Amino acid sequence: EIVLTQSPGTLSLSPGERATLSCRASQSVSSSYLAWYQQKPGQAPRLLIYDASNRATGIPDRFSGSRSGTDFTLTISGLEPEDFAVYYCQQYGSSPLWTFGQGTKVEIK
């Protein structure tokens, strides 16, 4: 089973600052199968990034994704008030077919 470890658990930042979220896989993950989701309180998750670096439809370009080996990064170039939320990475692999990281909460400092 591939385990995704997200860090930090909580990121305290001010609007306008840059957010860098990490997702480390316990073994090799195909870039084609790594996605990032945003979840706000009381809402369903929303797809932000797929295939490690492609923005989903309607996602602002301040959101970007990248990969270095088994490390994946979600960057928010300048936080807007609506970006404060929990972010999850997700991979597709073998049993279980899909796994999520434990989440990173981006909170207002």
Add this chain to the structure above:
Amino acid sequence: EVQLVESGGGLVQPGRSLRLSCTGSGFVFGDHSVSWVRQAPGKGLEWVGFIKSRPYGGTPEYAASVKGRLTISRDDSTSTAYLQVNSLKTEDTAVYYCARHTEKRFDYWGQGTLVTVSS
């Protein structure tokens, strides 16, 4: 507009069964696989199973943690997917989401339905 709407949640006693529904609109439901993902109160996301689209066989697959107690099915004539959970346990208490697949990503999600297992 693509929409997914879950229904069927509620309060249920341990050991009982429950069937959740996920109805899609705004797209050709039969062309897409559908996953079920649950989220226990205050916790993260857990994938529990999915059902393939008809072109890929229309068969379900399940996470090992719930295999044997879950049954996922679909009726493309009504654009609906179903999740039946048997022998409910308190640890099954969660919001259950359905999500549409495009390739391997979950591009649209329903709003979720809360299942509370308690005596």
